[in-house]
Amino acid sequence: MKFRVKDMDIATGNILIAIINYKDAQRLDLRSGDRILVKHNSHKVTCILNISESDKAVKEGSIGLFEEVLDRLNVKDKQVVDIRLTDKPESVKHIRDKLLGKHLNSQELYHITDDITNDRLTDIEKTYFVAASFIQGLRVPEIIELTKAMVNTGSRIKFGNVTLDKHSIGGVPGNRTTMLIVPIIAAAGFTIPKTSSRAITSPAGTADTMECLAKVELPERKIRSIVKKTGGCIVHGGSMNLAPADDKIIDVEHPLSIDAEGQLLASVMAKKYSVTANHVLIDIPMGKSTKAPTRKAAHHLQKMFQLIGKKLKMNVRVIITDGSHPIGNGIGPVLEAKDVMAVLRNDPLAPQDLKEKALMMAGILLEMTGKYKHGITKAREILESGKALRKMKDIMRAQGKQKMPALGEYTYPVKSTKSGKIQEIDNEIIAKIARIAGAPQDKGAGLLLSKKIHDHVQKNDVLYTIYAESKFKLHLVTKLVKESKGYRIR
Amino acid sequence: MKFRVKDMDIATGNILIAIINYKDAQRLDLRSGDRILVKHNSHKVTCILNISESDKAVKEGSIGLFEEVLDRLNVKDKQVVDIRLTDKPESVKHIRDKLLGKHLNSQELYHITDDITNDRLTDIEKTYFVAASFIQGLRVPEIIELTKAMVNTGSRIKFGNVTLDKHSIGGVPGNRTTMLIVPIIAAAGFTIPKTSSRAITSPAGTADTMECLAKVELPERKIRSIVKKTGGCIVHGGSMNLAPADDKIIDVEHPLSIDAEGQLLASVMAKKYSVTANHVLIDIPMGKSTKAPTRKAAHHLQKMFQLIGKKLKMNVRVIITDGSHPIGNGIGPVLEAKDVMAVLRNDPLAPQDLKEKALMMAGILLEMTGKYKHGITKAREILESGKALRKMKDIMRAQGKQKMPALGEYTYPVKSTKSGKIQEIDNEIIAKIARIAGAPQDKGAGLLLSKKIHDHVQKNDVLYTIYAESKFKLHLVTKLVKESKGYRIR
Numbered sequence: 001m002k003f004r005v006k007d008m009d010i011a012t013g014n015i016l017i018a019i020i021n022y023k024d025a026q027r028l029d030l031r032s033g034d035r036i037l038v039k040h041n042s043h044k045v046t047c048i049l050n051i052s053e054s055d056k057a058v059k060e061g062s063i064g065l066f067e068e069v070l071d072r073l074n075v076k077d078k079q080v081v082d083i084r085l086t087d088k089p090e091s092v093k094h095i096r097d098k099l100l101g102k103h104l105n106s107q108e109l110y111h112i113t114d115d116i117t118n119d120r121l122t123d124i125e126k127t128y129f130v131a132a133s134f135i136q137g138l139r140v141p142e143i144i145e146l147t148k149a150m151v152n153t154g155s156r157i158k159f160g161n162v163t164l165d166k167h168s169i170g171g172v173p174g175n176r177t178t179m180l181i182v183p184i185i186a187a188a189g190f191t192i193p194k195t196s197s198r199a200i201t202s203p204a205g206t207a208d209t210m211e212c213l214a215k216v217e218l219p220e221r222k223i224r225s226i227v228k229k230t231g232g233c234i235v236h237g238g239s240m241n242l243a244p245a246d247d248k249i250i251d252v253e254h255p256l257s258i259d260a261e262g263q264l265l266a267s268v269m270a271k272k273y274s275v276t277a278n279h280v281l282i283d284i285p286m287g288k289s290t291k292a293p294t295r296k297a298a299h300h301l302q303k304m305f306q307l308i309g310k311k312l313k314m315n316v317r318v319i320i321t322d323g324s325h326p327i328g329n330g331i332g333p334v335l336e337a338k339d340v341m342a343v344l345r346n347d348p349l350a351p352q353d354l355k356e357k358a359l360m361m362a363g364i365l366l367e368m369t370g371k372y373k374h375g376i377t378k379a380r381e382i383l384e385s386g387k388a389l390r391k392m393k394d395i396m397r398a399q400g401k402q403k404m405p406a407l408g409e410y411t412y413p414v415k416s417t418k419s420g421k422i423q424e425i426d427n428e429i430i431a432k433i434a435r436i437a438g439a440p441q442d443k444g445a446g447l448l449l450s451k452k453i454h455d456h457v458q459k460n461d462v463l464y465t466i467y468a469e470s471k472f473k474l475h476l477v478t479k480l481v482k483e484s485k486g487y488r489i490r
Numbered sequence: 491m492k493f494r495v496k497d498m499d500i501a502t503g504n505i506l507i508a509i510i511n512y513k514d515a516q517r518l519d520l521r522s523g524d525r526i527l528v529k530h531n532s533h534k535v536t537c538i539l540n541i542s543e544s545d546k547a548v549k550e551g552s553i554g555l556f557e558e559v560l561d562r563l564n565v566k567d568k569q570v571v572d573i574r575l576t577d578k579p580e581s582v583k584h585i586r587d588k589l590l591g592k593h594l595n596s597q598e599l600y601h602i603t604d605d606i607t608n609d610r611l612t613d614i615e616k617t618y619f620v621a622a623s624f625i626q627g628l629r630v631p632e633i634i635e636l637t638k639a640m641v642n643t644g645s646r647i648k649f650g651n652v653t654l655d656k657h658s659i660g661g662v663p664g665n666r667t668t669m670l671i672v673p674i675i676a677a678a679g680f681t682i683p684k685t686s687s688r689a690i691t692s693p694a695g696t697a698d699t700m701e702c703l704a705k706v707e708l709p710e711r712k713i714r715s716i717v718k719k720t721g722g723c724i725v726h727g728g729s730m731n732l733a734p735a736d737d738k739i740i741d742v743e744h745p746l747s748i749d750a751e752g753q754l755l756a757s758v759m760a761k762k763y764s765v766t767a768n769h770v771l772i773d774i775p776m777g778k779s780t781k782a783p784t785r786k787a788a789h790h791l792q793k794m795f796q797l798i799g800k801k802l803k804m805n806v807r808v809i810i811t812d813g814s815h816p817i818g819n820g821i822g823p824v825l826e827a828k829d830v831m832a833v834l835r836n837d838p839l840a841p842q843d844l845k846e847k848a849l850m851m852a853g854i855l856l857e858m859t860g861k862y863k864h865g866i867t868k869a870r871e872i873l874e875s876g877k878a879l880r881k882m883k884d885i886m887r888a889q890g891k892q893k894m895p896a897l898g899e900y901t902y903p904v905k906s907t908k909s910g911k912i913q914e915i916d917n918e919i920i921a922k923i924a925r926i927a928g929a930p931q932d933k934g935a936g937l938l939l940s941k942k943i944h945d946h947v948q949k950n951d952v953l954y955t956i957y958a959e960s961k962f963k964l965h966l967v968t969k970l971v972k973e974s975k976g977y978r979i980r
Contacts, residue, residue: 010498010547027931033745056557057500067546088745096746099624124617124745131621134589255523255578255614256586441517 001028001084003063007077010066014119018047018083019064025051028085033122035089038063039082040073046086048122091115092125098132106145113149116245126252130260138262140304144311146262150243150270155220157242158276159227160191164365165277167268169301170202171290173431174328174351177283178206179234179340180358180383183391185365186232187382193227193275195237200254203434203446204333207236212337212443215400226398233395243270259291261304269308279315279368281361285323289427292320315368321357325425325453328354332439332446332467334407344389353452359383408437408444408467410474414481416457420489425453429486433466436477442469451487463487491518491574493553497567500556504609508537508573509554515541518575523612525579528553529572530563536576538612581605582615588622596635603639606735616742620750628752630794633759634801636752640733640760645710647732648766649717650681654855655767657758659791660692661780663921664818664841667773668696669724669830670848670873673881675855676722677872683717683765685727690744693924693936694823697726702827702933705890716888723885733760749781751794759798769805769858771851775813779917782810805858811847815915815943818844822929822936822957824897834879843942849873898927898934898957900964904971906947910979915943919976923956926967932959941977953977 003020018038025031034049047069052058063081065073075081094108104112112129115121121129138146164185168175178194185192196206196216207216216236218226223240226233238247246267253260272280282305284292292298302318309316328339328351342350343358362383363376372378382388430447438445449464451457463484468474493510508528515521524539537559542548553571555563565571584598594602602619605611611619628636654675658665668684675682686696686706697706706726708716713730716723728737736757743750762770772795774782782788792808799806818829818841832840833848853866862868872878920937928935939954941947953974958964 008500010542014543029925029931031744032741052500054557067544092746096748099621099746099748101625122745123612123614124742127614127617128621128746128748131589131618132625135591135622135625251522252614254521255612256582256589256618258586258589258618435519441519 001082002080003083004061005070005075005077005079005081006058006062006064007070008064008066014068016045016047016069016072016119017050017066018069019050019052019058021055021058021060021062022051022053023060025049030085033124035086037084037086038065038069038073039084040075040079043073043075045069045072046120089115089120091121095125095129095132098136099128101136103139104142104145106148109142109145110149110152113146113245114153116248117153123252126249130249130252130258130263133262134258134260140307140311143262143265144308146266147269147273147308147312150245150266151273154244154274155241156274156276157220157224159193159224162279162369163191163193163275163277164279164369165192165194165272165275166281166283166361166365167272168283169285169291171287171427172285172323173203173326173331173427173434174336174339174354175285176206176209176328176336176340176354177358177361179210180343180355180388181362181365182232182234183344183388183395184358184362184379184382186230186395187387187391188366188378190231190369191227192232193223194232194234195240195242195271195275196234197237199440200250203331203431203439204336205440206234208333208440208443209336209340210234211402212333212404214396214402218399226395230391230394230398232391233399235399237271242274243267246270264291265304265308269305269312272314273312277314279365280309280317281365281368282316282318283361284318284320286320287323287325287427290323292323317364317368319361319364326427326430326449327351327357329449330446331430331434331449332437333443334405335446335448335467337404344383344392346384346386355383405443408442408469410468410471412466412474412478413462414464414466414485415483416451416459416461416463416487416489417484418489419458420456422451422453422455422457422487423490424488426486426488433477433481433486436473436480437466437468438470438473442473444469445473457489491572492570493573494551495560495565495567495569495571496548496552496554497560498554498556504558506535506537506559506562506609507540507556508559509540509542509548511545511548511550511552512541512543513550515539520575523614525576527574527576528555528559528563529574530565530569533563533565535559535562536610579605579610581611585615585619585622588626589618591626593629594632594635596638599632599635600639600642603636603735604643606738607643613742616739620739620742620748620753623752624748624750630797630801633752633755634798636756637759637763637798637802640735640756641763644734644764645731646764646766647710647714649683649714652769652859653681653683653765653767654769654859655682655684655762655765656771656773656851656855657762658773659775659781661917662775662777662813663693663816663821663917663924664826664829664844665775666696666699666818666826666830666844667848667851669700669882670833670845670878671852671855672722672724673834673878673885674848674852674869674872676720676885677877677881678856678868680721680859681717682722683713684722684724685730685732685761685765686724687727689930690740693821693921693929694826695930696724698823698930698933699826699830700724701892702823702894704886704892708889716885720881720884720888722881723889725889727761732764733757736760754781755794755798759795759802762804763802767804769855770799770807771855771858772806772808773851774808774810776810777813777815777917780813782813807854807858809851809854813917816917816920816939817841817847819939820936821920821924821939822927823933824895825936825938825957827894834873834882836874836876845873895933898932898959900958900961902956902964902968903952904954904956904975905973906949906951906953906977906979907974908979909948910946912941912943912945912947912977913980914978916976923967923971923976926963926970927956927958928960928963932963934959935963947979
C-alpha cells in the first residue's frame with residue numbers, strides 16, 4: 001500500500017516508529033505496537049506502528065515518520081513510500097512463554113536480547129520480559145545464557161593475557177575504591193580496563209567522579225591504546241558498546257525501581273566477560289540501603305556470582321563488606337575525587353576507611369593472579385611508595401587531564417543536637433541530601449562528613465557540611481534538612 | 491522553572507505528555523516517565539515526561555506539548571509555562587507491591603483503576619500491573635474489588651427493577667445469540683440493555699453485526715430512552731463509559747495476547763454490574779480456540795463467575811457449551827446479520843444450531859426471573875409467533891434503522907478434496923480466512939458455510955464460499971486457502 005510521508009520533525013532516540021491515521025489502521029486491521037515494513041526505492045525498514053487518533057497529526061493516506069526512519073529510508077516529506085504488514089519479532093513469543101513460567105533456552109534468550117539491543121521491541125514488550133523474569137525468576141542456566149547473549153550482542157575486547165576487574169554493588173555513598181584499586185593493580189603490572197557507570201539514583205558514580213580529574217567519554221579505539229600504554233583506565237562504559245542490551249533493560253526497570261536478580265547478575269557479569277577479565281573481585285556491601293540488606297541475601301548473591309563466574313570460566317571472588325554507612329569523607333563528585341587523591345598522595349588527613357578497603361580489595365586481586373601470597377602488603381607498598389599516585393597521573397594524562405571543578409561556594413554546617421556516640425549514619429538520607437544539593441549534575445555539590453560512625457560528639461559539633469553551587473539549591477536543601485539529619489546519636 | 495512552549499502538532503489520544511531536551515532533563519535529574527506539573531496562569535496539568543535526545547524536536551529551554559495538554563492549559567506555541575517536579579502517582583507503589591506478590595486491598599485497586607481510567611499511568615506502569623496480576627494471580631477478593639473499582643470509575647446506570655444480561659466468552663465464529671436473546675427477553679416484558687463489543691481478533695463482534703441493521707454508536711441518554719421504550723437494546727459499549735479502565739487494560743494485554751484471568755472476570759462482571767443487572771447468564775464455550783480449552787478450565791471459570799456474582803449480589807448462572815466449531819452459517823458482519831434475521835423470520839433455511847442455542851439461553855434467563863418454570867417453551871413461543879421479530883424491528887427503529895450493506899460481490903467456493911464425514915471445523919482457521927477476506931472492516935466480507943460439523947460430503951462438494959468486497963482481497967485470500975482448508979473429513 002502506498003502512503004505519503006509526513007516528516008514529524010521529531011527524533012525518538014532509537015526506536016523506529018511510524019504513525020498512521022486511525023481510519024487507515026482500522027481498515028488495515030492494525031493496532032498500536034504492530035510491525036510494518038516501510039519501503040522506499042531499495043531501502044526498507046521495519047517500524048513499530050503508532051496510531052494517530054486525530055487528523056491533525058497524520059491524515060488518512062499519510063504516514064508520519066520520525067528522523068531515524070527518514071534517514072534510514074533516505075526519504076523526504078511528501079514523498080511516497082510503500083508499506084507492508086509484517087509479523088512481530090519471534091522474541092515476543094519467547095517473552096510470552098516466560099510469562100507463562102517456561103524456562104528459556106540460549107537461542108530464545110539471544111533472540112530477546114538481540115531485539116532489545118536493536119530497538120525492535122516496544123516498551124510494553126520489554127516490560128513484560130522484565131516483569132516475567134522478576135516474578136518467575138531466572139534459573140542459573142538462564143542467567144548464564146542471558147549474560148552470554150548480552151555479551152554477544154555487543155563488543156567483546158581482549159586487552160591482555162591477565163586481565164583483572166572489580167565491581168561493587170551500589171548503595172553506599174562515597175564507596176570510590178575503583179579509583180584506588182585501578183592505579184595499584186596497573187602499577188603492579190597487570191591489566192585492569194575498568195568501565196564504570198554514572199549515577200542513576202546516587203549522588204555520584206565512579207564515572208562522574210573520575211570526570212573531575214580526566215575525560216571519561218572516550219572512543220573504544222582510544223581506550224584500547226590507553227590500557228595498552230598504562231595498564232588501566234577508568235572510563236564511562238556507555239561509550240563502549242559493552243552489553244548494550246543492559247542499559248535498555250534498565251530503562252524499563254527504572255520506572256518501578258525493579259531490581260530483577262537475574263538481570264543484575266547478568267548485567268554485572270556481562271560487562272566483565274565483555275572485557276575478557278580472568279580474575280574478578282565482586283564487593284557486596286551489606287546494609288539496609290543496599291541490594292543485600294541481610295546476611296542471607298548477601299550470601300545468596302555471593303553464591304550466585306561465584307556459580308555464574310565458574311560457568312563462564314572466570315576466576316570470581318566475592319566479598320561481603322560493611323555497607324551500613326558511608327565510606328570516605330566526601331559525598332558528591334568533587335568531594336569524592338578529593339578523597340581519592342588524598343589517599344593516593346598519602347595525605348595524613350585522607351579517609352582511612354576508604355584507603356583500607358581499597359588496599360584489602362587490591363590485595364585480594366593481586367593474590368588471585370597467583371603471583372602474590374600476601375597481596376595487601378604488596379598493595380600497601382605500591383600505594384605508600386607513591387607508585388599508585390604516579391600511575392594514576394599517567395592514566396589521567398592518557399585519558400585527557402581535566403581541571404578539577406570548584407567546590408560549591410554555598411555551604412551550610414549541620415550540627416549535632418546532642419552529645420553522645422554516633423550509632424548510625426543513614427546512607428539513603430545522606431545520599432538524598434547530596435542529590436538535592438545538586439550532585440551529581442553539579443559536580444561541586446555534595447556533603448563533607450566531619451564525624452564518622454562510632455565517633456563521639458558534643459552538642460553543636462558540626463557533623464557534616466553541605467556544599468551547593470547556587471544559593472537557590474542551598475536554600476532548597478537547608479529547608480529540608482534539620483539538625484542531625486541522617487545521624488543517630490546516643 | 492520557566493520553559494517556552496513548542497506546539498508539537500500531535501495528538502496522543504489520551505495520555506498527557508510533555509517533552510524536554512535531554513540536557514534539561516540531565517540538569518533537572520529527570521527521566522522518561524517521571525511526572526511534572528505544568529502551569530500556565532490558573533491552569534495546571536500533570537504530564538508524563540518524555541525526553542528528546544536531539545535538539546531538532548525540542549531545544550534546551552523549550553517544552554514540547556501535545557494537543558491535549560495545550561488545550562487543557564489554554565496555551566499557545568512560544569508562550570511560557572512554569573514547570574514543577576511532582577511525584578509519581580501512589581498507584582505505582584501498589585503496582586510494585588503486586589509485583590512482589592502482595593495482595594492489594596480495595597483502596598489500592600481503586601487507586602490503580604482510577605489512574606488507568608484517567609490516563610495517569612504510562613504503558614510501562616500499566617504493563618507491570620497486568621504482568622503482575624497475570625503471574626501472581628488475583629485472589630477472589632481482589633477480583634471483586636477490581637470489578638467494583640472498574641464500575642466506580644465509570645458510569646453506573648439503573649435501567650429497571652428486573653434487568654437481565656448475558657455474556658458469551660469469545661472464540662467461536664458466528665456465535666450471535668445476543669441478537670436473538672435480546673428481542674425474545676424484551677418481548678417477554680423484561681429489561682435487557684445489552685452493550686456489546688466490536689471484533690478485536692475475530693471476524694465480527696456483536697456490535698459490528700448489529701451495525702448492519704441499525705446504529706450502534708449512541709449517546710447514553712439516547713440508550714436510556716430506547717431501553718425505556720422497547721425494553722432492550724444492542725449497542726456498542728464503547729460509547730457508554732461503562733468500566734472505562736477495562737479497554738485501557740486490554741490495550742496493554744493485546745501486544746502479547748495476554749489473558750489474565752482476574753482481568754477477564756473483572757471485565758465481564760464490571761459491565762454487568764454497571765448496568766445494574768439482577769440476573770446474568772454467562773456462556774462459556776469450551777473448545778481448543780476458546781478461553782476454556784478443557785473441561786477443567788471451563789469448570790474453573792464457571793466456579794469463579796458464580797463466586798464473584800454471589801459476592802456482588804447478582805444472580806449469575808454459568809453454562810458450558812460446545813465451542814469446538816462455528817455456530818450458524820455465516821461468518822462476517824452481513825452474513826451473521828442475515829442468519830439472525832432468518833431465525834427471527836422463522837425461515838426454514840435458518841441455521842438451527844444458532845436458533846436452538848439462543849432459545850436454550852433465553853429460556854434459562856426467563857427461568858432465572860422466577861416467572862417461568864419451563865423457559866425454553868416460552869422463548870420458543872415468542873420466537874415462532876413472530877413476537878421476537880416485531881420486537882427486533884422496534885429496537886432497530888429506535889436505534890436508527892440502517893440499510894443492510896451488500897454482500898461482497900467477489901466469491902470463491904472452497905470444495906472438499908474427498909468424500910466422508912466432517913470430523914472437525916477449525917474455528918481459528920475459519921476466523922482467519924474471514925478476516926483476510928476483509929471482515930469485520932468490510933462488512934460484506936466473510937464466509938458462508940454450506941456444510942456443517944458431522945455432515946456427510948462428496949468429493950468436490952462446496953464446503954463454504956468466501957465473500958470479499960474487492961478483487962484484490964479475494965485474490966489475497968484464495969492464494970492462501972487451499973481446498974478443504976479448516977475442515978477435517980474422514
